[in-house]
Amino acid sequence: MANRPDEAAGKGANKPALELHVPEPTYRPGDPVDFAHIHVPEAGAQARPDEVCDAIETSSLCYDLVRVLGDDNKAHGPWDPKLDPDTLRTMLHSFAMVHAFDERMFRGQRQGKTSFYMKCTGEEATSISAAMALASDDMIFPSYRQQGILISRGYPLIEMINQIYSNKGDKLKGRQLPIMYSSREHSFFSISGNLATQTPQAVGWAMASAIKGDSRIAATWVGEGSTAEGDFHAACTFATVYNAPVILNVINNQWAISSFSGFAGGERTTFAARALGYGLAGIRVDGNDPLAVYAAERWAANRARANGGPTLIEHFTYRAEGHSTSDDPSGYRSAQEREEWPLGDPVTRLKNHLIELGEWDEERQVAMDLACAEEVKAATKEAEKNGILGHGLHHPFRTMFEDVFEELPWHLKEQSEQAIRERETKFPEGRPGS
Amino acid sequence: MIEAINEALDLKMTEDPDIVVMGEDVGYFGGVFRATAGLQEKHGKNRVFDTPISECGIIGAAVGMGAYGLRPVPEIQFADYIYPGLDQLISEAARLRYRSAGEYIAPMTVRSPFGGGIFGGQTHSQSPEALFAHVAGLKTVIPATPYDAKGLLIAAIEDNDPVIFFEPKRIYNAPFTGYYDKPVEPWKKHRDSIVPEGHYSIPLGKARIVQEGEAMTVLAYGTMVHVAEAVCREKGIDAEILDLRTIVPLDIEAIEASVKKTGRCLIVHEATRTAGFGAELSALVMERCFFHLEAPVERVTGFDTPYPHSLEWAYFPGPVRIGEAIDKIMKA
Numbered sequence: 001m002a003n004r005p006d007e008a009a010g011k012g013a014n015k016p017a018l019e020l021h022v023p024e025p026t027y028r029p030g031d032p033v034d035f036a037h038i039h040v041p042e043a044g045a046q047a048r049p050d051e052v053c054d055a056i057e058t059s060s061l062c063y064d065l066v067r068v069l070g071d072d073n074k075a076h077g078p079w080d081p082k083l084d085p086d087t088l089r090t091m092l093h094s095f096a097m098v099h100a101f102d103e104r105m106f107r108g109q110r111q112g113k114t115s116f117y118m119k120c121t122g123e124e125a126t127s128i129s130a131a132m133a134l135a136s137d138d139m140i141f142p143s144y145r146q147q148g149i150l151i152s153r154g155y156p157l158i159e160m161i162n163q164i165y166s167n168k169g170d171k172l173k174g175r176q177l178p179i180m181y182s183s184r185e186h187s188f189f190s191i192s193g194n195l196a197t198q199t200p201q202a203v204g205w206a207m208a209s210a211i212k213g214d215s216r217i218a219a220t221w222v223g224e225g226s227t228a229e230g231d232f233h234a235a236c237t238f239a240t241v242y243n244a245p246v247i248l249n250v251i252n253n254q255w256a257i258s259s260f261s262g263f264a265g266g267e268r269t270t271f272a273a274r275a276l277g278y279g280l281a282g283i284r285v286d287g288n289d290p291l292a293v294y295a296a297e298r299w300a301a302n303r304a305r306a307n308g309g310p311t312l313i314e315h316f317t318y319r320a321e322g323h324s325t326s327d328d329p330s331g332y333r334s335a336q337e338r339e340e341w342p343l344g345d346p347v348t349r350l351k352n353h354l355i356e357l358g359e360w361d362e363e364r365q366v367a368m369d370l371a372c373a374e375e376v377k378a379a380t381k382e383a384e385k386n387g388i389l390g391h392g393l394h395h396p397f398r399t400m401f402e403d404v405f406e407e408l409p410w411h412l413k414e415q416s417e418q419a420i421r422e423r424e425t426k427f428p429e430g431r432p433g434s
Numbered sequence: 435m436i437e438a439i440n441e442a443l444d445l446k447m448t449e450d451p452d453i454v455v456m457g458e459d460v461g462y463f464g465g466v467f468r469a470t471a472g473l474q475e476k477h478g479k480n481r482v483f484d485t486p487i488s489e490c491g492i493i494g495a496a497v498g499m500g501a502y503g504l505r506p507v508p509e510i511q512f513a514d515y516i517y518p519g520l521d522q523l524i525s526e527a528a529r530l531r532y533r534s535a536g537e538y539i540a541p542m543t544v545r546s547p548f549g550g551g552i553f554g555g556q557t558h559s560q561s562p563e564a565l566f567a568h569v570a571g572l573k574t575v576i577p578a579t580p581y582d583a584k585g586l587l588i589a590a591i592e593d594n595d596p597v598i599f600f601e602p603k604r605i606y607n608a609p610f611t612g613y614y615d616k617p618v619e620p621w622k623k624h625r626d627s628i629v630p631e632g633h634y635s636i637p638l639g640k641a642r643i644v645q646e647g648e649a650m651t652v653l654a655y656g657t658m659v660h661v662a663e664a665v666c667r668e669k670g671i672d673a674e675i676l677d678l679r680t681i682v683p684l685d686i687e688a689i690e691a692s693v694k695k696t697g698r699c700l701i702v703h704e705a706t707r708t709a710g711f712g713a714e715l716s717a718l719v720m721e722r723c724f725f726h727l728e729a730p731v732e733r734v735t736g737f738d739t740p741y742p743h744s745l746e747w748a749y750f751p752g753p754v755r756i757g758e759a760i761d762k763i764m765k766a
């Protein structure tokens with residue numbers, strides 16, 4: 001039996017007393033920021049193991065940071081995905097589009113056109129660059145900050161806005177919170193508000209694909225805060241047990257609303273290193289380096305497709321904006337953090353890379369940003385014809401009762417009739433669109 | 435009943451290559467109750483396999499498989515262990531069709547042994563059906579006979595909605611009279627034991643009239659059907675006994691017709707009383723049959739305690755509790 005050190009000295013004499021550790025982020029509002037403790041390795045310095053290597057061979061990558069784009073705006077090392085300029089411009093265009101979209105929708109929320117919105121500023125690469133490394137019919141199990149994937153997969157902006165406005169054009173019939181998109185056509189799974197639930201589902205989908213001898217793989221996205229949920233651990237266990245063709249993307253943007261990553265266990269190890277205990281391959285990647293993100297995702301996709309197994313990728317990034325329209329980050333973190341973030345901004349880095357390659361310039365960037373803003377504006381106008389949240393142009397009342405089950409059972413039929421009766425009493429003149 | 439369940443699984447797996455059976459110990463061993471015995475050997479490891487002990491993982495993976503286009507039939511080893519998977523059932527499986535407006539569905543049948551009577555203690559005896567009845571989008575099925583077990587399970591697997599299929603483990607191998615000291619007739623000799631070969635299904639949402647009668651209506655499901663039947667027989671009550679078979683969807687027509695005919699209603703279930711499904715049944719009968727009632731509706735249920743181990747014979751709604759309720763109703 002392990003005795004307390006000086007038990008003989010009697011009760012209370014045994015010191016030190018036990019202490020609880022409650023994590024505290026390094027900087028609070030008003031604090032000057034110094035990110036010197038974040039180790040930013042040289043771009044190109046990380047080895048790229050064979051895609052079907054044993055998971056254990058990725059262990060050093062779990063603590064390192066895969067980087068391709070250097071301070072010289074050039075691509076370096078074995079992880080350079082060697083993308084052609086057209087692909088890079090397509091990526092940059094999706095970045096610009098998601099940025100314009102976020103700006104407009106954020107404003108729309110402030111104007112009362114919808115209840116809620118969430119930006120992905122600073123994290124564009126973790127969705128767009130990652131998804132571009134997958135096949136268009138690989139299945140995406142997203143969290144809520146991956147609007148970039150839908151945009152890069154060509155989902156019409158107007159459909160996204162209809163969903164955000166919960167109007168009569170909303171394909172989800174006004175049932176979901178704004179940004180909780182779903183598009184089967186784009187192999188994009190319906191988003192849940194319950195964090196991390198999508199992770200075991202992605203693994204199940206990947207298992208199904210393997211059971212059927214299909215060639216499609218699944219990828220899921222989850223915030224670093226949400227990795228504390230049991231679902232994530234169930235997902236890791238299932239993924240490893242069945243060698244499921246799945247990629248688990250953990251977006252470590254440092255903050256889960258106001259709780260810093262320490263509350264998900266990030267103080268003592270990396271999120272990528274979670275992979276090792278499960279026997280998954282793990283990669284920690286500079287999430288603000290679009291080329292590195294692309295390369296890591298591609299590595300994992302090739303591995304999955306070759307029956308090499310699942311991969312957990314930690315995208316080390318920073319949530320540049322608030323958590324959502326309901327959040328004010330100035331209340332809990334230093335305003336300087338965003339400016340000082342040592343890995344920069346993915347949009348700027350990709351832009352500078354293309355300029356460095358002689359394939360882009362500032363004027364074209366300005367023109368592209370403008371064109372995207374115009375396109376989003378036009379889509380918004382178009383979507384607004386279908387109504388905005390709470391302004392009458394919604395789906396008929398009866399639709400509230402549909403899709404609970406495949407067929408309408410008696411009790412829902414009765415309740416549907418009641419809702420319609422109530423409407424007639426409440427709005428004798430009827431409401432438009434209902 | 436356990437053979438009937440095995441037959442239903444085997445038959446459906448043979449018919450439909452998209453059906454996958456998974457759960458703790460269901461593969462090589464065939465399940466702790468042997469419900470999946472022989473299936474892996476016959477249908478292969480790709481379609482019948484063991485899972486990690488992670489109910490959240492089992493049901494979560496089943497949601498993903500359903501979204502892919504498979505029809506998973508996960509087993510949760512005991513209904514008591516469904517709670518770690520509850521969020522995946524309630525927030526995900528049950529609501530996927532609704533939240534995606536029909537784009538994605540989760541056509542799974544979660545099988546799970548439930549109920550007491552085998553000295554399983556608190557963690558192998560619970561009847562959590564009311565919890566699921568409360569959730570929009572889930573169907574809850576509880577067979578009481580081998581014939582129904584096969585037909586209902588086939589219907590559940592064919593259904594495109596997520597179904598919770600609760601198997602009353604007390605009657606896996608024989609019906610139950612409600613007495614611990616009386617020998618139980620094995621299923622082989624029971625009149626409800628005949629299980630035809632081949633495919634047949636029993637529509638979800640249709641009750642079974644166990645016996646017709648005039649004196650009162652008894653609403654029950656699972657093990658309690660047999661207990662109630664035995665008590666009525668013993669007391670010589672000409673009761674009309676309805677085996678509900680599914681509590682969602684509920685056969686309201688059969689309930690209404692019967693209570694309007696008899697004017698009296700007894701509800702029997704094994705689950706705890708407060709906010710149990712009996713409360714819902716009682717309210718429905720009140721709302722729909724009040725002017726036909728000649729006595730207050732009575733509920734006979736388990737007690738509002740955790741399920742006890744050594745005293746389970748005292749917990750279980752048996753002949754005494756049911757008998758008293760019958761007397762009360764008949765005297766009113």
Ligand SMILES: Cc1ncc(C[n+]2csc(CCOP(=O)(O)OP(=O)(O)O)c2C)c(N)n1
Pocket residue numbers: 145193194195222223224225226227251253255256257319323
């Ligand atoms: C199961 C569950 N618990 C709590 C919440 C409330 N919630 C919404 S977002 C969030 C923070 C998530 O942080 P993280 O996973 O790091 O993702 P990020 O927002 O940083 O992208 C919380 C706690 C929820 N949606 N679901």
